[in-house]
Amino acid sequence: MDARSTLRQSMRQKRRSLTPKQQATAALKLLAEIKKLPSIHKSKHLALYLPNDGELDPTPIIHWCWKMKKNVYLPVLHPLSHNRLWFVRYTPRTPMTRNIYGILEPKAPYRFISAAKMLDIVLLPLVAFDDKGGRLGMGGGYYDRTFSFIRQFNAQKPRLIGLAHHLQKVEQLPTASWDVPLTMVATDHGFY
Numbered sequence: 001m002d003a004r005s006t007l008r009q010s011m012r013q014k015r016r017s018l019t020p021k022q023q024a025t026a027a028l029k030l031l032a033e034i035k036k037l038p039s040i041h042k043s044k045h046l047a048l049y050l051p052n053d054g055e056l057d058p059t060p061i062i063h064w065c066w067k068m069k070k071n072v073y074l075p076v077l078h079p080l081s082h083n084r085l086w087f088v089r090y091t092p093r094t095p096m097t098r099n100i101y102g103i104l105e106p107k108a109p110y111r112f113i114s115a116a117k118m119l120d121i122v123l124l125p126l127v128a129f130d131d132k133g134g135r136l137g138m139g140g141g142y143y144d145r146t147f148s149f150i151r152q153f154n155a156q157k158p159r160l161i162g163l164a165h166h167l168q169k170v171e172q173l174p175t176a177s178w179d180v181p182l183t184m185v186a187t188d189h190g191f192y
Helices: 002-016 020-034 038-042 059-067 142-146 148-153
Strands: 045-047 071-077 085-089 096-098 104-106 121-125 159-164 184-187
Touching: 020 059, 020 184, 059 071, 071 104, 085 104, 085 142, 142 148
Parallel strands: 045 071, 045 121, 121 159, 159 184
Antiparallel strands: 071 085, 096 104
């Protein structure tokens, strides 16, 4: 696990070193790439995230989804199950709060919660990725535990698409047995 920790630290530093202008440009390029996916146009229920720690910003995608009348959900730390996520519907009027990690999420009480298996597509953050669908997250295992049913039951839904800056790509990731592979990774330079 030392290799994962070292890689995680290095990649987080790389993405945090991007300037605000580079981040904004990357976010708009990502939107252009995402709009090329037929599955995005067909989907009705999408989960995204709000950026933190230099993550590639999906806010332009969120605004585009709202314009296209799609239901947008954000991850919320599950209050009863350790290291799991709920997905709460997010609109421009959703009251927000910061969770224990300082990340913005919808504030309780929640009006619209979606089970993970009911989502069409989940656009999720990552720290590093390889071209085989490997994803290195922040280390808490929230997404892997929440979506473990995909691996366990060979579920076809939701499609998990990682979002990352191109500079977060590595040749090969050290993987663990509990890692849930991604359908693909979308970057500001294209898809893997």
